[in-house]
Amino acid sequence: MANSLTSLIDGFIDRQGRLCALLILPLCLVVIYEVFMRYVFNAPTTWGFEATTFLYGIHYMLGLAYTELHNGHVKVDIVTARIKTKTAAILAIATNCVIFLPVMTLLTYWTGRFAWDSTLQMEKNPTSWAPPIWPIKIIMAVSFLFLLLQGISKLVHDIRSLQSMD
Numbered sequence: 001m002a003n004s005l006t007s008l009i010d011g012f013i014d015r016q017g018r019l020c021a022l023l024i025l026p027l028c029l030v031v032i033y034e035v036f037m038r039y040v041f042n043a044p045t046t047w048g049f050e051a052t053t054f055l056y057g058i059h060y061m062l063g064l065a066y067t068e069l070h071n072g073h074v075k076v077d078i079v080t081a082r083i084k085t086k087t088a089a090i091l092a093i094a095t096n097c098v099i100f101l102p103v104m105t106l107l108t109y110w111t112g113r114f115a116w117d118s119t120l121q122m123e124k125n126p127t128s129w130a131p132p133i134w135p136i137k138i139i140m141a142v143s144f145l146f147l148l149l150q151g152i153s154k155l156v157h158d159i160r161s162l163q164s165m166d
Helices: 002-021 024-039 049-068 085-121 134-165
Strands: none
Touching: 002 049, 002 134, 024 049, 049 134, 085 134
């Protein structure tokens, strides 16, 4: 059961991360268009800067769980490099349970509440372009949910790894 759950989570996170990586293409197109309009025609857009901020923010947020899946987040290895593998596994499980999971659970909950309130209000960004901001807040909440799920999967992997050491 745990194998199929972690495989399902890991596979989903990997696919969504690879799909999310494609957001770099529209991001580049918007930046190129904005630079062209600003410096060639001296006619900057009212929406270009915000659009790039939103696209990059979505790209960044949806990449969090993918990065966790592939162990890409910055870690301080000073302690874990000097201890036994079994002790490092226990430390990984403990930090996941005591720090990562509670923090991600709270972030998922609170961003979900903010997204819910924003959606009910159909919130818009208070700028001249005034794009809807509620979809961005939903994506942020979903991103933290994905990271939480990936943390749970990592915890299961770490527990299984520790059990295989015995």
